[in-house]
Structures are given as structure tokens and as C-alpha cells.
Amino acid sequence: MKAANFAYHAPTTRQELFALLAELDDARMIAGGQSLVPMMNFRLAAPENLVDLNTVGGLDGIEVAGDRLVIGAMTRQRAAERSATVARVCPLLVETLGRVGVQQIRNRGTVGGSIAHFDPTAELPVAAVALDAEVVLESLRGARRMPVADFGSDYLTTEIEPDEVLTAVEVPLWPEGHGAAFDEVTRRGDSYAIVSVAALVLLDAAGRVARLSVAIGGLTHAPARLAVDAMVGAAPEGEALAALAETARALPADGDGLMAAEDKQHLAATLTERVVRRAGERARRSTGG
Amino acid sequence: MADTIEISLTVNGQPRTGVAEPRRNLADFLRHTLGLTGTHVGCEHGVCGACTVLVDGASVRSCLMLAVQARGRSVETVEGLAADGAPLHPLQAALSEHHGLQCGYCTPGVLMTLLELQRELSGRPVDEAEVRHALAGNLCRCTGYQGMVDAALAVLNAPAGGATPETR
Amino acid sequence: MTLAERPAGVGISVPRLEDDALVRGKGRFLDDITLPGLLHAAFLRSPEAHGHIRSIDVAEAEALPGVHRVLRYEDLRPLLTMDRIPVAMPSGALKFDVDPFVLARDEVCHVGEPIALILAESRHVAEDAAELIMVDIDPLPAVVDPRDGLAPDAPQARLDCPDNLVARTSAAYGDIDAAFADAPVRFAERFHLHKGGGNSIEPRGVVARWDPMEERLTVWNSTQMPHRAKRLLVTTLGLTERQVRVVPPDVGGGFGPKFVFHPEELAIAAAAKLTGLPVKWAEDRYESFIATVQERDQFWSMEVAADADGRLRGLRGTLVHDHGAYTPYGVALPYNSATNLLGPYVLPAYALDISLCLTNKVPTTPTRGAGRPQGTFIMERILDLIAERLGLARDEVRRRNLIAAERLPFRTGLKTRDGGEMTYDSGDYAECQRRALAAADWNGFPERRAAARREGRFLGIGLANYVEGTGRGPFESASVTIGPSGEVVVTTGACGQGQGTVTMLAQLTGAALGIAPAKVRVIAGDTDASPLGLGAFASRQAVTAGSAVHLAAGKVRDKILAVASDWLEVAAEDLELIDGRVSLRGAPEVGRSIADIAAALSGSPGFSLPKGAEPGLSAAADFQPDAITYCNGTHVAEAEVDPFTGVVRLTRYVVVHDCGRLINPRMVDGQIIGGVVHGIGSALYEWMRYDATGQPLTCTYSDYLLATADVVPRVEVHHMESPTPLNPLGVKGAGESGTIAAPAVVASAVEDALRPLGVAIRDLPMTPDRLVRLARQARAAA
């Protein structure tokens, strides 16, 4: 299990990075390496050129810009998980990141890498979709933005072009007082999710749903958004919530060797009910209702 | 054959230099280029935790980091916990005392994980669930974990000025 | 033997001598070994589950810079005395021995079978070269499911075997027809059991060096069985015993697979001999998933006959065992399952028909527990089923069936696999269960369950009893030698992979000789130091090597006392051994150092030895157990199961264990807790899966899940000590026993938690996927 040879490139500026990607054939970027290096050790990936994002200045960092949280792609998952800023403005990300692998992986794995890799069982893309997050894709040709919800095109494949770098993830902020929750079913502890659900909710003064967003991961190649309009105006519990869970059950799902599609849909329904309820309780608590 | 690269870094406080292909991971570099075989390799895909070392104080899988990526950084390995002939670090002593190791293959990784935890807690008491959670990334096939959990609890919750050591 | 007559050195948790080096990172494991000029090896392995090799072209690979040689079967065959490696264990039941080749000759029979061996300046380059080897393989149909493999129209798993039924055997006694005739309770059940691989965190590995001057081969081998490895190397390489030395370095866990001699062990040794250069092969994790023996699948179909009060009358049925592509371990694995099924219970009649099917997968051989967890699972599930049918409590059904203490020694009616009568030697099974139930507050459980239900949580409790045959022979050897320097050296064929074997033997020796264990040097498993030996298997080393060392150290002690008694002119009974001296009890100044006695016994030219003494302060002993000694225990576990997600959380785990006398209680606890957690892994997580063409699907630790610290409960261990009369220490084995009841007790608890849904647990492992499906099916049926 030793990686095949490659030429190693360590650009230090964005311009150098973009130029390398434009010019090199068969180049792969390495961020945290926590998904890529295992594949290289198994020789499932054997790029001729490895371009290290770790040496490029300014690709990490967490800041609030207006009504958006901007997380640099190279921000370590652990750094985002522990960031006071993230905790304050986007608790959903903290909870979600806490479920990504183990701390030794998050110490090195990056926020951008997790989204770029787009593993169908990964947690972060699910939260990102629930948050309506966008990725910023940059190259010599310029920059473009794309909703994470549109980013995945097939299993482990995204809309990114070979010369593009995912430089940041931008998260529109929910108002103070919103509630959020994330949960997943795993085969053991904090290993990859079979199905995971992220939800954000804002309640009105009467404790009814003013705004709700739910994303579900693990059913197909990309997280699915749940249609939630029917919940607006209802309390996030009881029959309305049960009906929402049924909507989750009706989402398309791919079965696999371990679990039938209908059982994944069952998990989606179960988790949706639990996660939305929990998000609602948190919203109620934070608004003091 | 790909070009080799000169890699200078600090290991356990000492400056070290070695030459390696860029594909050589930090675990192999420590073990076979620098001869520090205390760091073990059990899976080479990031799950077993036997290769866990600290890089700039953070626990990482040395099998998933390229040696070139450690240029200029500070790496800590199990060999740095206690000098040859010197008394054991309290975590090492406690692992033995609580029978937290059997074959010892996972032990170096376990120690580095616990060292990071100890520093992060910096004296805050810790419960069993938190210790178990912290150890979730270190596979051990021998002990059933209980001895290492007990060892960690004993050291991490020792009264200040008691058995809790100054971490180095 | 009574507990009062506890032999010296027994019952003390001496700190482990192994630990200091290990916690400092100064252990010396296989891959830590370097030698000048060392070549690094990688294997090209079969990508096909079954196929015929048409050609292997190594030219391009050999031309790669840094590659020393690429070897195929025909390159190594001239060094060997025979075509195949004679690894088969004697077994009358096997219709044919299917021994492996050093490298595949013309047929590959599982994914991962070694085809070519690359020697290069680094492992990286060796793997580069492997990609350049052109192998042309004609795929052949593969046998994946053993039940299909036994069908009349099944493809052949091996073209060199006429059919796939490599063995058919049985375990039977009593009048089974009578037991079933007019039995008030009769039912049938099927079970599909999986048990995973050994998964020592250190994979296998070999370093071999041929010394052309001495014509001698030295092999460092991460093995449980150095002496057996040596014997096979001597035989296959046509060398003499003097020419081969096998040494286990520090071994990072064994758990069964390192018992088995794999083709790589010969290939690396042969390559070193052929090239004259030292060669290292350190197995990587992918190789260990595809090329290291595993335990895998069993399909049981059972019929039960019982009395109206829940007493067993008879069990009969069939067991189909997935045997894999070779037969390195005879029928021992399924036979252990069959015999261990009996447990501590009275079973008047038994008839199990066992079929071993060749499949196109890695061979199956024992991993920790060695087939016993499966047998125990079947029996314990059956007892739970009887309880449910009759409306009896699960503990009561067991109580009615347990063998009463006064009936021990108890002949079960079966034969052990070495042909002896399977006889339980000592124990009190009912008392063991009683203590376990008390420790786990079994009677208080209904309240805990009700409280949990009020919070919407589903709790269940389970129990399981088991026995384990330990301390298998034929023998283990040891010697104890004290030289004029005073150093005490113990040599033995036994060897450790983490169990604390060195500490255990030093402890026994030190106690006999009045020397601190830390001052005893134990050389375990080096074939140069101990000409004879077996090694680590069947939870045997405390029993066999412990007894051998105890006997040898006792003889040395007698020698010391005899000489000292003569020198000091006092009776031997009045002497004591303390801190390396033998002296008059109560008058320590009257005495001599043991080193002096060793010096005297080592002789001076022309001077006579002390009166009546044999030369040398040394003694050897072999311990040959007359029979297997049976340890036993009861496990009780509580589980919280989420009926909607299938996630199981174990909330309590109690073990009461009886392995006779405890030599080092803390190390015994460590063995049991480690075993329990391994067993929890088998129950809930570990699953080596293959697709329909025989391609393995779970070759990473993200797919093949081992139990981690965060998902296992604290295990509470209590001991009973029923010394066995079968060895001088009164000890029984403990290395595997923790694994044996874990799947059964977890199943019992999970089923109990899901009782409101009517979910029945018949299969292992109990993954969330399976439990969610079972819950769905139960809902549909309701």
C-alpha cells in the first residue's frame, strides 16, 4: 500500500496555483489528504502531478462578511468546529463537524476538501445544502459561485473543472434565534453516515415554523433537499412533523448491498422527525419561548 | 524514479533532516528514513491510529501526511515522551499500571492521542465518555480499551500538583 | 487440589515486564528490523477469485530500476523438495488435503493468492513493479456461497479437487430418534453466523536471511508458531534442523491467523536463500484482508426436542461451513463449533452433520474463540427460544439444564478432536450463573426496563453460559538455567503476542527460586534456544508452558537446596530462597548465593562437583496435559436498541469467569475484557463480505469495522476459581474465553429489547442494516 510516484508541486500563491492547474496534465490537488492519500496508498488514485494546497497562502480562515459566513477552503475541519465565530453564527456546522470522522482526521482534513470530495455519506455537504451554502470556484479564468445543492453531478463527481480550485465555502447566515440540528445513523460510533439529516428552523412568536430547511444525505449521490412548505405555519411536532417525515420517506433512494432503498427511506423519515423536532426545541429555547 | 527532496523538520525538539521521494509518507519517513520505529503502521489508510503523531501539537495520521508536508514543522512521536533511561511520562506509566497495553502495537498512537487530550484539557477534569470518544480513533485488538481508559482517567483527573505532569 | 494449596507465584498481579520497552516505543516488531543490503518484497496477487493462469510476463517489471528480481513458481520450485507446502493438520475427516503452493502454479483459487514475488530496493518500487507484471488469467466460475457450492450442479472451486465437499463429518451421541419421538416441545430454526478475521493491528511479516558461510537460514517471523514454521521450512527447503532458526520478534497481536503457516513465509525464506540477500516482507492491511486466513460463514439448520419443563432432550441438524480454498487447519474450526455447542448443559442426545465446502475465498481457520462462539450462540439462542415458547424465564430454563456441580467430572458423550473423551474437569456452573445474575442485578432489570420505556427507550437484557476447552497438548517445553553470573534464563517454545507470556513465566520461575520476576530472562519461541516447542493456540500457554516452567523451576530449586543443604550441613526443609540466596530460615547470614551454587555446578577443571550433584544448575521439563481442561463462565449484558435506526448501545456487561487458578489476575482480566470486546465486534460490527463473483468488498477499516473505545461498555469481571486437577498449577486457559459468549449474550439482549416488535435474532452480525430490515419485516408481519 505505497503510493505511486508523482511530481510534487508546492505553489505559494493563488496565481501560481491557478497557473499550475491550467498547465499540468493529470494534476490532483491535495488538501488535508484524508480522503486522497488513502486512495493513493491503495493506488486507486495515481495522479502524475500532486499540487499541494497547504503551501498556498490565504486559503484558510473564517470570517463573517455581511450576512455570510465565509470559510476558506483550507480551514481545517477541527478549526472550524472549534471556532467561536462559527459557534456563534452557525451552530449547525459545529454539530455537523463534530460527527466527521475522529479528531485526528479533522485536525488535518479541510472544509473545502470534504465538499470537493463530495462523498455521498459525508456529513458536511448535507449541512451545506441545508444552509444553502455556495462554493467559490476559482481559476485563471476567473471566479464563479455555485450552490452546494447543485455541485454534485454523480457519485464522487462534482461540477468542478480540472483547472478550478474550490477556494471558499460561503454560508448565508440564519437570524439569531434559529434552531439547528444534525443527526446521522452510522454502522459504528462516528464512522461514515448511512443516512444523515441537517435541519434549521426559525419559529414565529407563537412557536410556529416561519422558515425551515432540511437536507438529507446518504440516499443518492448528493444530499436531497426536503420540500418543507407544508410545515410553514405549523408547530415543528405532532402530525405536521409526521407528515414531513413521510415526505422524507418518499424521496428517491438507491439501495446497496447492505441496505435496501426502502430502509434508507425509513431512516430518512425517522431522522427527519427527530432532527426537526430537536431543531425546533432549540429554536424555542433560544428565543426563550 | 521521481526526484528526492531534502526534508528538514523538528522531531521531538531535535532538528532532523532526511532525503525522500515526495510519495514517502511521514510514518515511513520517521520509521525508515530517521529510524524512529516507535511510530507504528497498521492500516495505511487512516483508521487504525497506530501511526498517530503530533504535528505542531495536533494529532494526525502520519500515514496520511506526506513527509514533504512536514518540512519546517515540529513533529512529536512516542520516543519524545521519555528520554532513554529517564522515568516514564505519567501517561506511559499509567498505561502499564492499568494494563492498558498488551502487544503494545497500538500503544504509541494511543499515547500521542492522550497527550493531545491532556494538553487540550489543561487540567479540566474529564469523564469516561469523553476519554472513550477521544480514543475512538485508535484501534486496539488486545485490550478491549478498558485499561487505557482507566489509565487516562487516572492521569487526567489526578489532583493538580499530584501525578499530573507538566506536559513537555 | 484445594485453593489453600496455591503454588508459589500464583495469584499475584506482577507488573508486566514487557511494558517498559513497549510504552517507550522501543519494542522491536518485524518491520522495525533492518539488515544491510535488505531487499523489500511485495507480492503480485490474484485479482480473480478463480482462474487459470495462462502466462506471467515479468520482463518489464524486472527492467524497472531498483528491482532486483521477480520470482514466479517455477523460479522457486527448484529450491523446494515438493510442489506444495505440507501445512495440513492430521485429520481423518478431510477427503483430500489441499495444500497451497509457494506461489500459484497454474490455478488461482481466491482473490489475493500470491502469484509472483517482487524483490526491490524499497517496498514502493516493488509495488511499482507489481503493476508492470503482465498476467493473463482465464477466469473460471467461482464458488462463493458454500450452500451453493454443495449443490449437484455447482462449479468446482478447485480443478484439482473432484468436488467441493472437502469433508463431511459429524458430532453425535445418544439416541437422537428416541429424543425426538413424542417430545412435547419440537421446533426448527436456521442461523447464519459470521465471524471475522483476526485483525491483529500489526499485520503478518517475515524477514529472512541466508548465511552462505554457515549455510544457515534465519527467519524473523511475526508468528504464533515459530517451531512449526521451522519444521515446515526444514521440510520444504530440504535443510536440516541445525540450518534453520525461526525467531518471533515482538509480535503485535496474533488472534489465530498467525498460527497458520502461509505461503509468504516460505516464499520469503526461499527468496533469501536463492538471492543470498536478506529479504523483508511486511504485510500491508489490504493484503491482510485478502490473503490472511479468516473465520467467516457458517449456516446452521437445527431441530430442537425438549420436555414440557424446558429440559433439553436432543438437538439435531446440519452445519455447512465455508472452508475457503485450502485446508491448512483440517476440520478443527467447525468441529469446535459443534462440540462447544454443548456448553455447560445436559444434552441427552445430539446429532450434527457437518459439511465443509471449498470456496474461492481465503481459507478459514480459527480466530480468537476458534469456532466456539458460533456453537455457544446456537445453544444459547435455542435456550432462549425454549424459554419463549414455554413462557419461562431465560435464567430458569438454563438453571434446569445446567450440569450440576456434583456431576463433575462430566463426560459429555462427544470426543475431542484429538480423540479423547470430552470431559468437563471442574467447575460449578449453576453457582457461576447465580453470581453473574446477582452482579448484574438481573432481578432488578424489569424496573430499569420500565423506566427506560417511559422515556421511549428500549432496553433488553441477556445472558449466556459457556465452557471452553483449553490447554491443548500435545506438550510444551521449557528449561530453566542459572549460570555462574546468577542470571536466570528461561527458554520455552511458547511465545507471546501480547498476552504477557514472558511476565507469566518469569513470575512462576521467580517465585520458585526466590528471585524477582524482573531478574528472570525469558526467551520465548526462539527455535535456537528451545529445540522443541509448539506455541500459542487454544488458550494453552499458561496451562502448558506455565506448567512446564513450574516443573523445571521446581527441579532447579531442588538442586539448589540439595547442594546448599550439603554445604551448610542443614536439612533442605530448613532452607529458604530469597533474593538470589539460599539461607537458613531465620538466619539469613547462614547461606550462599545461588550464583555460587551455579558456579560450583558448572565445574572447574579437575575438581569434583558437589556431592551427588548433576552438572549444571539447569533443568528442563516438558508438560504433556493428559486431557483438555474446561474453563467456563456466564456473561450478562444489557443493551439499548433504537428500534427505528437499528443502533445498539451496550449499557452494561458482566462476566463471571472460572479459569481455575489465576496466575496473574490483572493479566487474566485483560485477556477476558479484550476477548469480550472482540466478541462484541463479532456480534455487532465485523463482517467480511464478498460479491457474487468472489471479490472481497470490505478491505478497509472503514468498511470492515472493529469495535472502538466509544462503542463498547465497561466490562465488569468477577472470578471463581475451580482449580483443575489436570496440571500442577490448577490453571485453565483464558486467552479466548471472553469472545465465546459475547455474540450470544448480545443477541439475547438485543432480541429482548426488541421483543415488543417481535424481532427474532438468528444471524450475525447484528448491524443496523439488518436490524432495520428485521424491524420492517416484523412490522409487516404484525
Ligand SMILES: Cc1cc2nc3c(=O)[nH]c(=O)nc-3n(C[C@H](O)[C@H](O)[C@H](O)COP(=O)(O)OP(=O)(O)OC[C@H]3O[C@@H](n4cnc5c(N)ncnc54)[C@H](O)[C@@H]3O)c2cc1C
Ligand atoms: C479514518 C477516516 C475517517 C473519516 N471519516 C469521515 C466521516 O465520518 N465523514 C466524512 O465526511 N469524512 C470522513 N473522512 C474524510 C475526511 O473528512 C476528509 O478530510 C475529507 O473527505 C476530504 O478533505 P481533505 O481536506 O482531507 O481532502 P483531500 O483528501 O486532500 O482531497 C479530497 C479530494 O478533494 C479534492 N480537493 C480537496 N480540496 C480541494 C479544493 N480546495 N479544491 C478542489 N479540489 C479539492 C482533492 O483533489 C481530492 O480529490 C474520514 C477520513 C478518514 C481517513
Ligand code: FES
Ligand atoms: S497506519 Fe495510519 S491510521 Fe493506520
Ligand code: FES
Ligand atoms: S495492545 Fe495490542 S493492539 Fe492494542
